[in-house]
Amino acid sequence: MILALPIFEIFNKINMHFDLFKSIEILERTPATLKSMLEGISEEWIYNNEGGDTWSPYDILGHLIHGEKTDWIVRMKIILTVTGSKKFDPYDRFAQFNKKKLSINELLNDFERLRRENMNILMSAAPDKTMLSLPGIHPEFGEVNLEQLLATWVVHDLGHISQIARVMAKQYKKAVGPWSAYLGILHGQKA
Numbered sequence: 001m002i003l004a005l006p007i008f009e010i011f012n013k014i015n016m017h018f019d020l021f022k023s024i025e026i027l028e029r030t031p032a033t034l035k036s037m038l039e040g041i042s043e044e045w046i047y048n049n050e051g052g053d054t055w056s057p058y059d060i061l062g063h064l065i066h067g068e069k070t071d072w073i074v075r076m077k078i079i080l081t082v083t084g085s086k087k088f089d090p091y092d093r094f095a096q097f098n099k100k101k102l103s104i105n106e107l108l109n110d111f112e113r114l115r116r117e118n119m120n121i122l123m124s125a126a127p128d129k130t131m132l133s134l135p136g137i138h139p140e141f142g143e144v145n146l147e148q149l150l151a152t153w154v155v156h157d158l159g160h161i162s163q164i165a166r167v168m169a170k171q172y173k174k175a176v177g178p179w180s181a182y183l184g185i186l187h188g189q190k191a
Helices: 007-012 020-038 043-047 057-070 072-080 104-125 146-172 177-182
Strands: 135-138 142-145
Touching (some): 020 057, 020 104, 020 146, 043 057, 057 104, 057 146, 072 104, 142 146
16 A cells, blocks of 8 residues: 655655755855845845844854855865865854945855855865765864765855844834734744
């Protein structure tokens, strides 16, 4: 007897394994996703945060740009280097606050250019299964491998896209009135 499950039930039971090409699908789309979300909208959406020391969409985009310059591909090259230290430099998660202020459009264009360059480097390296298992030394975690680094890059993108959406949604937390009870994004609840 064959059980027919709706397609969404089949996919809900799958925990994806790392796949370079599926990862590239996400990484290539992040700049366009952010451009669609942020380009040409009012400054209140761009510069407001969730209060206190939280980050605005502008800050998050600056953080992503810093990662493009100093994290993912730099660390991949360290892992793939045959000689020399495999130790990563610590990553400055707050470096975006030390940069000169650019417009949101300048940041979006910079991110798009950097990501395109990094995708070209990643695809040129064409890491295979053996390369994906090569180690690097993270300053906090110790030994990690290339597969873990690349998977983290994907999840990092998705997490920050989600964070931007949450920060923007919370700008209307009071405005939605009683509907707030049904809007999990305003309370950190799962859907």
